Amino acid sequence: MKGILGAQYGKVGPVVGRKFREENVYSAYQKNVFNPRTEAQQIHRTRFRALSEIAHGFACGAIFGFRTAAKGTNLSPRNLFQKTNWPCVTASSPDATNIDYSGMKVSRGGLSNVNFFAPNFDIPNKISVSFEDYGAACQRTAGDRAFIFVYCPDAGTGILSEEVKLEAGKVSLDTPTAWNGLKVHIWGFVRNQGAANLELGIPAGECSDSQYCGSGNIG
Numbered sequence: 001m002k003g004i005l006g007a008q009y010g011k012v013g014p015v016v017g018r019k020f021r022e023e024n025v026y027s028a029y030q031k032n033v034f035n036p037r038t039e040a041q042q043i044h045r046t047r048f049r050a051l052s053e054i055a056h057g058f059a060c061g062a063i064f065g066f067r068t069a070a071k072g073t074n075l076s077p078r079n080l081f082q083k084t085n086w087p088c089v090t091a092s093s094p095d096a097t098n099i100d101y102s103g104m105k106v107s108r109g110g111l112s113n114v115n116f117f118a119p120n121f122d123i124p125n126k127i128s129v130s131f132e133d134y135g136a137a138c139q140r141t142a143g144d145r146a147f148i149f150v151y152c153p154d155a156g157t158g159i160l161s162e163e164v165k166l167e168a169g170k171v172s173l174d175t176p177t178a179w180n181g182l183k184v185h186i187w188g189f190v191r192n193q194g195a196a197n198l199e200l201g202i203p204a205g206e207c208s209d210s211q212y213c214g215s216g217n218i219g
Contacts, residue, residue, distance in 0.1 A: 021072045042094040050097045051089045055082050057157045058106065061149035064160060065107025065189060068205045084108060099153075102212045106149045107189040109207035114146060114166065116188035118214045125180070128172045129188055129213050141196015141202055146171050149214070154182045162195060179218045186213040 008017040015026045055062065066077035066084075073080060088100040120128040123169055129148050145163035148171045152158065161173040171188065189210040192202055 011032075026165055029043070038099075039094065043091045046091045046094050046097055046102065047089050050091070051082050051086060053156065054085070054089070054099070056203060057151060057155075058068065058149075059159045061106045061187075065105075065109075065149070065191075065207050068203060068207060069108040080108070081105075101151075101215070102187040104187075104212070106187040106208055107191070107207040108212040109191075111144070111190055111202060111206045111208040113190055113194055113208035113211055116148075116211045116213045119148075119186045119216055121216045124219055125175050125177060126172060127184070127186060127216075127218075128170055128174060129186060130170045131166075131188060132169070133166050141192050141194055143192050143204075144190055145193045146188065146190050148173060149187045149189075149210070150175065150184050151186075152179050152182050152184045152218075155179060166190075175218050181217060181219050183215060183217050184209075185215045187211065188213050 010017060011029055014029050016029050017024065017026050019025070028034070058081060059078060062081035063077045066080045070077045070080045075083065085104045088103045089097065090100075091097045098191070102191045114131045114133050115128055116131045118129075122128075127148070127150055129211075131146055144166055146166060147163060148196075150159050150161075150173055152175075155176075155178065159173060159175070161171050164171050187210040188206040192204060192206045195204055
């Protein structure tokens with residue numbers, strides 16, 4: 001059962017705490033664990049390891065973008081990010097991993113999105129993404145804000161932009177000088193930063209599903 005500090009994970013004396021099928025369970029500690037080394041099992045581990053590393057680099061965006069969607073699921077925002085993006089990480093062998101960044105999601109939710117355009121790299125160490133609101137039919141709330149998330153695979157980390165109002169029509173983000181010449185991937189999404197709108201059924205903090213804007217090289 002979950003205590004004040006939540007469920008216990010890992011070895012605790014003669015038992016091991018873990019999550020199984022979204023439930024917190026305890027099992028007897030097994031000193032000698034059967035560890036299959038078939039090719040299929042190794043490929044599965046390769047995919048899981050690659051996705052775990054990506055989730056670490058996406059943390060600042062994924063925790064923000066999946067927070068509301070994770071409520072009531074017994075999953076943390078990061079766990080839900082991994083579950084959502086599992087199909088985007090494939091492996092043909094234990095040493096060959098392929099990542100479909102264009103299919104990945106940085107945020108999930110029922111809020112309507114805006115139309116994000118291709119990123120602009122004209123200014124050194126700066127990325128700008130313009131967007132176009134679809135209008136009143138999208139049931140907007142007064143606190144809606146647009147964001148972009150930029151991930152650099154070679155650096156293994158990402159950056160979440162500051163919020164901008166929808167009237168601005170553009171989101172910009174300054175990148176680290178260490179990213180010069182490196183390839184990045186960009187996503188855009190909208191989040192309700194204001195109070196909940198009970199009439200529209202939109203909770204505070206609700207996000208839209210993220211949209212992949214494209215990729216490019218810094219500098």
